Amino acid sequence: MEDMQKTKLKHISIEVPTSAKQMRSLDPHEPTDEFSVSSQRIFDLQRARALSSWQSIRSISIRSTTTKAAIRQLLSVSGLEELNISSLHEHSSIKGMPKPTSLRTFRCGWLRRDDLLNIAELPSLTTLSAQNSMLSNDVLKKLISMEDLTNLDLEASNLDDEMAAMLATSKKILQLDIGASRVGRRGLQSICNMAQLRELDIWALDIQENDLDMLGALSNLEYLSVGGYDEQTVLTAKGVLPRIAQLPPLKSLWLDGIVLTKDEVVKLEKRHGRVQVTFVE
CATH class of the missing domain: 3.80.10 (Leucine-rich repeat, LRR (right-handed beta-alpha superhelix))
Structure with missing residues (x-):
């Protein structure tokens, strides 16, 4: 072949x-x-x-x-x-699936509630990506209780503000992706109580520029992804960059769907370790 x-x-x-x-x-x-x-x-x-x-x-x-x-x-x-x-x-x-103790990472999209309940039984999982999946309160309760889970990707899932409040009770999750979910301002406020977070993806949420002020509570943050779909106008460089400037220097920053000038990109690159921008004018 x-x-x-x-x-x-x-x-x-x-x-x-x-x-x-x-x-x-x-x-x-x-x-x-x-x-x-x-x-x-x-x-x-x-x-x-x-x-x-x-x-x-x-x-x-x-x-x-x-x-x-x-x-x-x-x-x-x-x-x-x-x-x-x-x-x-x-x-x-x-x-009835096997539960190997060697498995650390499981990535699969479009999971149903019963699928996630079974996956939450995996004893040694540290990373779970479940994009476009259907969550419930009992699923979140089990995910939060997983002993070793530190990296959770729920992008484009049905996660909403009420579920976000439950998720925010976790003291173990360090890397969290809730982009393009149903989380809004109240949900983001809950997530910002997770002081241990090192990485956070809040791309394409229903939030306003001033909601980003809440990110200041995340003193351990090293990576941030924020923005929206192409041609979105709610989040602008004028409103977002001053708020990013209030955060500690990040190891990595991703601004998607926000139009920046070359000078603005240069300034970001001087302060942060790695900068990814989708639109530069």
């Missing part, structure tokens, strides 16, 4: 449709660091079974629709620390 690539570090990438039999034939018979597959076919249970027969795989990325039965099987892969799923097949359930 001409589009398959192997390296001496055992990074294996497949970019063509591959059968379960072909996947077994790729087994390097030694530990694999990263495995990724991207094709138009559904990644099903048979392919997952083939992969789980390998000696061990540290990181798996499936860039095609994956069945829930396949996810249950992938969680039995020896040595798995990171699982990234781009698209989840809506049918079936992940109930």
